[in-house]
Every structure is written in C-alpha cells, then in structure tokens.
Amino acid sequence: MLNRIQTFFDEYLATGSRIADDPDASARCAAAALLLEMAHMDNTMTPVEQTAIFNAVRESFELSPEQTEELIACAHEEREEATDYHQFTSLITANFDPAQRANLIERLWAVAYADQVLCKHEEYLVRKVANLLHVPHSTFIAAKHRAMRGTPT
Numbered sequence: 001m002l003n004r005i006q007t008f009f010d011e012y013l014a015t016g017s018r019i020a021d022d023p024d025a026s027a028r029c030a031a032a033a034l035l036l037e038m039a040h041m042d043n044t045m046t047p048v049e050q051t052a053i054f055n056a057v058r059e060s061f062e063l064s065p066e067q068t069e070e071l072i073a074c075a076h077e078e079r080e081e082a083t084d085y086h087q088f089t090s091l092i093t094a095n096f097d098p099a100q101r102a103n104l105i106e107r108l109w110a111v112a113y114a115d116q117v118l119c120k121h122e123e124y125l126v127r128k129v130a131n132l133l134h135v136p137h138s139t140f141i142a143a144k145h146r147a148m149r150g151t152p153t
Contacts, residue, residue: 024095
C-alpha cells in the first residue's frame with residue numbers, strides 16, 4: 001500500500017509542495033478509501049455520492065481538482081486490495097488528530113446521506129470506523145445529525 005501511495009505523490013504532486021512533503025499522505029489515501037467504501041456499502045455508487053466523495057477529499061485535504069482525482073484513483077485501488085478496515089483506520093489514527101478524525105466521520109455520514117437513503121450497512125460502516133478511530137459517541141451523533149440536515153461543521 002505504501003509503495004502505491006508514494007508513487008502517486010511522486011508522479012502527480014510537485015516536489016516541495018505542501019502535500020508532497022506531508023508525512024500523513026498514506027492516511028489521506030486511507031481516508032479517501034473509506035469514503036469510497038461508504039459509497040459502495042449499498043452496492044450502488046450514485047453520481048451524488050461521487051460528488052460528495054470528491055468534495056470531501058478536495059476540501060478536507062485542500063487539493064486541486066486534478067490532485068483530488070488522482071488521490072481518489074489511488075484510494076480506489078487500495079480499497080479494492082483491502083482485506084479489512086483496520087489497515088486504513090490504523091494509518092488514520094496514527095496521523096490524524098482528533099478533530100481530523102471527527103471530520104472524517106462527518107464526511108462519511110455526508111456520503112451515506114448524499115443519496116437521501118441510509119441503509120443499515122452504511123450506518124454499520126460509519127459506526128465501526130468511528131469506534132476504530134476512537135471518535136466519541138457524542139461527536140459521532142452530532143456529525144450524523146448535521147449530515148441529516150445537510151449542514152457542515
């Protein structure tokens with residue numbers, strides 16, 4: 001996984017840029033992979049979910065549209081090769097602060113609600129990830145309510 005992420009950053013992001021020098025690049029790919037996983041939980045990725053993922057990645061990591069597309073492509077490959085969520089959540093826990101982890105949970109809820117339908121598998125995933133990321137239950141619930149209303153933090 002780390003080799004693919006390094007290749008992505010070497011090929012698509014300029015040396016010396018803020019992101020290329022960022023030590024948590026693998027965690028960003030892991031976060032994007034979890035967002036993709038959320039869209040696949042109901043076996044259908046809708047255009048509105050794709051847009052929600054694109055916006056979440058771009059805004060969370062302050063990327064250009066091209067960089068966002070490439071990070072999502074990298075995350076897609078990692079998601080396809082993944083065997084469990086722990087490989088993603090361990091990277092995120094090690095590299096994201098509590099506010100960033102809470103933001104990811106809110107973004108997961110936003111993707112889950114993007115198509116206006118919350119399936120039990122989507123709720124399971126965000127609950128599981130929140131637990132693995134040690135996000136407090138009150139933060140988890142507040143993020144869910146904001147996503148339901150469509151209001152960001």
